[in-house]
Amino acid sequence: MNIPLPKLKALLLYFCNNTDSKFLGKVKLMKLFYFLDFLHVKKYGSPITYDTYVHLEHGPIPSTIKNLVDDSCDDVDNSILSDTIYCENVDNIAMKRIIPKRQFTENDKKLFSKSEFEILEIVCRRFGAQNTKYIEDASHKEAPWLETEPLEIISYTMATRDSDCVVSKEEINLLNEIYSFSH
Secondary structure, three states: OOOOHHHHHHHHHHHHHOOOHHHOEHHHHHHHHHHHHHHHHHHHOOOOOOOOEEEEOOEEEEHHHHHHHHHHHHOOOOOOOOOOEEEEEOOOOOOEEEEEOOOOOHHHHOOOOHHHHHHHHHHHHHHOOOOHHHHHHHHOOOHHHHOOOOOOEEOHHHHHHOOOOOOOHHHHHHHHHHHHHHO
């Protein structure tokens, strides 16, 4: 993952403040990140977080972000996200609801490029009011999940196998090389 921590925190806050909180558990949050990165890849050729995605039973997950959110839920006081989110147990449901510690601000918005913020808004409009099963099912219809095996790393170039991708595998590889070289 090559996203600056303030930008990751801003993404978490945006998701928390722009989705229906009764449906925002860890599984849905991971799918929001998946759609954020892969929609940006499909339209612009590069992800936003550059996290490593893995094929799990409930769909693709960003591995580093998942670990950070898990830490936040398990050890809230010592988590690097302790100033951003906390997890709330929900009665009679196995879900841990993700709750923001503050509102998303204009200063947070400045951390994103125009294309990144556009995709962030699209993802929240599409999935914000939907439950976890809906977004999980949507991720299971995408080539990156369909064409990989459990626990396999999902390459961003897999996005080119979906019909809504407007960039080529070569363009994605080139943009990723440029990004890797500059960082």
